[in-house]
Amino acid sequence: MSCDLFSLASPGVSGLEPYRPGKSIEELQREFGLDEVVKLASNENPLGPSQNVLDAISVTKDLSRYPDGNGFYLKKKLAEKHNVDIGNITLGNGSNDILEMVTRAFVTEKHEVIYSKHSFAVYPLVTQAVGGKHVVTPANNWGHDLDAMLASINDNTRLMFIANPNNPTGTWVDRKKLRKLLEQIPDHVIVLVDEAYFEYANIEDQYPDCSLWINDFNNLIVTRTFSKAYGLAALRIGYSLSHQDVANILNRVRQPFNNNGLALVAADAALQDTDYIKNSIKLNQSGMEQLTRAFNDMGLEYIPSKGNFLCVDLEQPAIKIYESLLKAGVIVRPVSDYDMPNHLRVTIGLESENNKFIKELEKIMMKQTSL
Numbered sequence: 290m291s292c293d294l295f296s297l298a299s300p301g302v303s304g305l306e307p308y309r310p311g312k313s314i315e316e317l318q319r320e321f322g323l324d325e326v327v328k329l330a331s332n333e334n335p336l337g338p339s340q341n342v343l344d345a346i347s348v349t350k351d352l353s354r355y356p357d358g359n360g361f362y363l364k365k366k367l368a369e370k371h372n373v374d375i376g377n378i379t380l381g382n383g384s385n386d387i388l389e390m391v392t393r394a395f396v397t398e399k400h401e402v403i404y405s406k407h408s409f410a411v412y413p414l415v416t417q418a419v420g421g422k423h424v425v426t427p428a429n430n431w432g433h434d435l436d437a438m439l440a441s442i443n444d445n446t447r448l449m450f451i452a453n454p455n456n457p458t459g460t461w462v463d464r465k466k467l468r469k470l471l472e473q474i475p476d477h478v479i480v481l482v483d484e485a486y487f488e489y490a491n492i493e494d495q496y497p498d499c500s501l502w503i504n505d506f507n508n509l510i511v512t513r514t515f516s517k518a519y520g521l522a523a524l525r526i527g528y529s530l531s532h533q534d535v536a537n538i539l540n541r542v543r544q545p546f547n548n549n550g551l552a553l554v555a556a557d558a559a560l561q562d563t564d565y566i567k568n569s570i571k572l573n574q575s576g577m578e579q580l581t582r583a584f585n586d587m588g589l590e591y592i593p594s595k596g597n598f599l600c601v602d603l604e605q606p607a608i609k610i611y612e613s614l615l616k617a618g619v620i621v622r623p624v625s626d627y628d629m630p631n632h633l634r635v636t637i638g639l640e641s642e643n644n645k646f647i648k649e650l651e652k653i654m655m656k657q658t659s660l
């Protein structure tokens with residue numbers, strides 16, 4: 290049979306550009322024969338998982354049985370943590386799973402989805418997959434322009450994504466402005482506030498914890514993840530807080546057993562290790578200072594960030610510097626896909642990892658000026 294298989298795919302799916310993950314450490318070691326590689330590319334926690342988690346999963350032997358498809362014990366813990374009912378919580382295979390579930394549940398080809406320029410790559414992906422219309426609002430100082438987002442709403446709008454803080458820019462929206470926006474959003478628009486970096490941003494006084502507002506706004510969904518500050522990116526677990534009816538709708542599109550048994554156990558153990566979170570936040574703060582100091586010394590501008598990453602402006606196409614860094618054993622993230630061709634996104638690592646990145650970047654920049 291000779292047939293263009295792409296012509297058989299649904300229109301949204303055939304038009305998709307797959308998500309491009311950052312290069313892995315093994316890939317780079319293979320490619321360049323390097324022993325030591327530092328990865329500051331995927332906003333992971335450089336501390337590795339908490340010992341609590343490792344202990345908990347090492348005694349989890351029951352791998353031949355399906356996990357609890359409702360994630361009852363984890364949901365119970367999360368309900369206590371957030372002081373909500375268990376019915377307000379939906380578990381995802383990473384918070385990306387929830388972004389996808391929400392889009393599949395609420396958006397059809399008739400609908401428009403609003404998100405900001407330079408905001409998280411998965412929003413266009415999930416919108417495209419269901420054939421929704423993309424409405425990309427201009428950024429304000431690299432961040433979300435809430436007025437522009439509000440002004441873009443019409444009768445066909447069904448979903449709005451707000452990443453707070455945003456990846457890759459690290460920009461954030463303050464409590465007053467976000468609350469005011471939510472008060473003005475019409476009922477037919479679902480607003481998903483993506484708080485993947487909540488734990489890092491929450492040290493800022495005016496940063497809003499939107500999980501506290503789910504009883505005020507029926508159309509609000511707040512997503513959180515265990516991939517970042519909780520250090521469980523490999524296990525893929527995240528969750529949302531929303532009105533119970535929204536959770537009920539998401540439960541209809543959720544795959545059976547979307548959370549694996551190890552992830553459920555690990556997330557539960559991670560929630561109990563509050564010292565680990567404190568240490569992660571502290572390390573992030575000092576790493577952020579270390580990197581911003583180095584950028585200041587090098588005369589490079591950066592976008593102030595509330596996440597565990599930072600975008601630095603190299604004032605030239607960043608891809609060449611990215612490639613030189615790879616050869617030196619440092620993986621960071623080019624963000625030209627986000628329409629930021631001169632920026633590189635760097636995840637805050639351990640002090641020694643940050644130092645290696647700074648040293649190699651300085652060397653590359655010096656070489657350029659001496660040419």
Ligand SMILES: Cc1ncc(COP(=O)(O)O)c(C=O)c1O
Nearest residue numbers: 383384385409456485514516527
């Ligand atoms: C803003 C934002 N939201 C969601 C995610 C998804 O994370 P996960 O699916 O690992 O929970 C990420 C990951 O990088 C992110 O940056």
